Amino acid sequence: MTDLRLERFELEGANVFCARLLGVNRFAQSRENAAALAERLVREQRDGLILDYRACTLDHTIEQFAEIAEIFIARVPKTCRIAYVYGPDNMMHALVMTKRLKAAGYPAAAFADWEGAEGFARKTGR
Template sequence: MPNTAFSVERFVFLPVGVFVARLKGPNRFDVSAANARKLCDRFAEGGLNALISDYCDCTLGHQPHEYRQIADVFAAGMPKGMAFAYVYQPEQAAHIMVMTRILNAAGLKVRGFNDPLEAETWIFAQLGADRSAASAPRALDPPQAEG
């Protein structure tokens, strides 16, 4: 029987401070909103400079009007000018288009990618760093079941 639980794997590239969240399984709006607030709190603590949210193994259970609510959490809680990359499946393009439009308008630097390495390369370039010179990201904790 396939695993239908939602979980998040969390990694960080040091010393540049790139936080990577790999979402897996079905993601509900309430869980997504709570995780957005947690991410904003984590960035407010310092030491993190950019974010990659990887939705490739995630099924979004959000309605279009809920995308804006999640974007508003990030727009209010993330540092202006911060680089933020989404990695997504083609069927998630509408979600990513809404999020990138709102977050770019709010002063973040946001792009969507279909390839995780392209997202990492872009994020590192935004920080003036070279992805090819970086080591593998460090796992922050074991995968966390959410919701």
């Protein structure tokens, strides 16, 4: 996998933004994308977010990925439900991210499959 590609779409019948990441996600690019995504979630008043990392390779450490969580914590309303779909190589990244988000008061969870993430994102409230 080389360059990062993003597939962006809305979850049908829900106010949930989805992004599927394909390829290599580098730390500097991840920071930029997280800031732009946080801005978009606020601007579009989204109820939820699903990030699908199953076809993505992260070149940054788990600690660096935790820094990405801080971008969301600083900018996204705590009512936004955030779901991560992870692959075998980035499971720990997703778990650290959701642990940080949950500690900050977000409804957040990590899933090994799309169906679990979609069910979580479609729920309302906490």
